[in-house]
Amino acid sequence: MxxxxxxxxxxxxxxxxxxxxxxxxxxxxFAPTQVLIDAFAGFGIDISLAEARVPMGLAKWDHIRALGDMPQVSARWQAKFGREMTDRDVDAIYEAFMPLQVAKVGQYxxxxxxxxxxxxxxxxxxxxxxxxxxxxxxxxxxxxxxxxxxxxxxxxxxxxxxxxxxxxxxxxxxxxxxxxxxxxxxxxxxxxxxxxxxxxxxxxxxxxxxxxxxxxxxxxxxxxxxxxxxxxxxxxxxxxxxxxxxxxxxxxxxxxxxxxxxxxxxxxxxxxxxxxx
The missing domain is CATH 3.40.50.1000 (HAD superfamily/HAD-like)
Structure with a gap:
């Protein structure tokens, strides 16, 4: 046995x-979500607070990637740029996001x-x-x-x-x-x-x-x-x-x-x- x-x-x-x-x-x-909204806005893409919250908890690069993969956000990106969001685009948004997040994290x-x-x-x-x-x-x-x-x-x-x-x-x-x-x-x-x-x-x-x-x-x-x-x-x-x-x-x-x-x-x-x- x-x-x-x-x-x-x-x-x-x-x-x-x-x-x-x-x-x-x-x-x-609010610190992670509101600053993500600001970062996307810098690229001419509107993100709602509800949308920004969906991937919360992920690492911020992954969070941005997940937002870009959401059908409604992807459609806005394609309407603006004529193509799907690439990892290089995610890098660019992340680079814009980081100084904003550092500057504003204490505020929230x-x-x-x-x-x-x-x-x-x-x-x-x-x-x-x-x-x-x-x-x-x-x-x-x-x-x-x-x-x-x-x-x-x-x-x-x-x-x-x-x-x-x-x-x-x-x-x-x-x-x-x-x-x-x-x-x-x-x-x-x-x-x-x-x-x-x-x-x-x-x-x-x-x-x-x-x-x-x-x-x-x-x-x-x-x-x-x-x-x-x-x-x-x-x-x-x-x-x-x-x-x-x-x-x-x-x-x-x-x-x-x-x-x-x-x-x-x-x-x-x-x-x-x-x-x-």
């Missing part, structure tokens, strides 16, 4: 790995309400704080200093172009966090993100995943716009975002990072019962 031993991690959580825009900073995730990247308290509570529980992003390193160099001035300094920061394999939805950025943070088992990590590629990333790495609805790309409102909605209107928008994130495989979906601590407690209880992500 063949016996197969299945090892199960039974210890405490060791790390939480956060996305940036729409997760810890930039309620509604204020900390989401409750973020510092939530992260402090995680640290009090002995958890390390990791992070990764669809932003390239040049943007993160600017954003890291801005965030630190505002009180947020994670233990690890991985930008989408730091690693050769690439960014989301692959697991490489979060796995690099695992290595840098010295986490002994991927099941001792939680990935928190507001986008489907970010949830895919955590699942691909074998982690617990938490989606954020209200503060993220799927709702796509400022904090003030969200607060101004009636409870019924909030429920409608929340339900759409929750459905998309749960369908992506998120283990939990909450409104914002401020709601995270009870989820962490529940995950540790599930680990103690022998469950794995």
């Amino acid at each position: 063949n016996y197969r031993y299945q090892r199960r991690y039974a210890g405490p959580l060791q790390a939480v790995i956060f996305d940036w825009a729409g997760t810890v900073v930039d309620f509604g995730s 990247s204020h900390l989401i309400a409750g973020a510092l308290d939530a992260i402090a509570a995680l640290r009090e529980r002995g958890l390390k704080i990791g992070s990764c992003t669809g932003y390239p390193r040049v943007v993160m160099n600017a954003l890291t200093d801005i965030a630190a001035e505002r009180g947020y300094a994670p233990d690890c920061i991985v930008a989408t172009d730091d690693l050769k394999p690439g960014g989301r939805p692959g697991p490489w950025m979060v796995l690099h966090n695992v290595i840098e943070l010295g986490v002994s088992d991927v099941a001792a990590s939680v990935k928190v993100d507001d986008t489907v590629p970010g949830i895919d990333e955590g699942l691909a790495a074998g982690m617990w995943t938490v989606g954020l609805s209200a503060s993220g790309n799927e709702v796509g409102l400022t904090a003030e716009e969200w607060a101004a909605l009636t409870p019924v209107a909030q429920a409608i928008k929340r339900a759409v975002a929750e459905k998309k994130l749960y369908q992506a495989g998120a283990h939990y979906v909450i409104d914002t990072i401020a709601d995270l601590l009870p989820v962490i407690v529940d995950i540790e209880a599930r680990i103690a019962r022998g469950e794995r992500p």
Whole structure:
């Protein structure tokens, strides 16, 4: 008879790995989307905010490529230039996008309400704080200093172009966090993100995943716009975002990072019962 031993991690959580825009900073995730709109406008192509949000979570070059591949955007490009968008065109838009993003990232990247308290509570529980992003390193160099001035300094920061394999939805950025943070088992990590590629990333790495609805790309409102909605209107928008994130495989979906601590407690209880992500 063949016996197969299945090892199960039974210890405490060791790390939480956060996305940036729409997760810890930039309620509604406007810095990446609005600047993409501006970059395309420089080439005479109008992109709506809703369109710009569709590929959110991808590396920015891939995001631009995905936008260009959308049928309606492709049709506009062909009407303007008489041909399909090429990778060389993507390069040109990306080169126009980058200085705009660096210049404007701080304008949008204020900390989401409750973020510092939530992260402090995680640290009090002995958890390390990791992070990764669809932003390239040049943007993160600017954003890291801005965030630190505002009180947020994670233990690890991985930008989408730091690693050769690439960014989301692959697991490489979060796995690099695992290595840098010295986490002994991927099941001792939680990935928190507001986008489907970010949830895919955590699942691909074998982690617990938490989606954020209200503060993220799927709702796509400022904090003030969200607060101004009636409870019924909030429920409608929340339900759409929750459905998309749960369908992506998120283990939990909450409104914002401020709601995270009870989820962490529940995950540790599930680990103690022998469950794995």
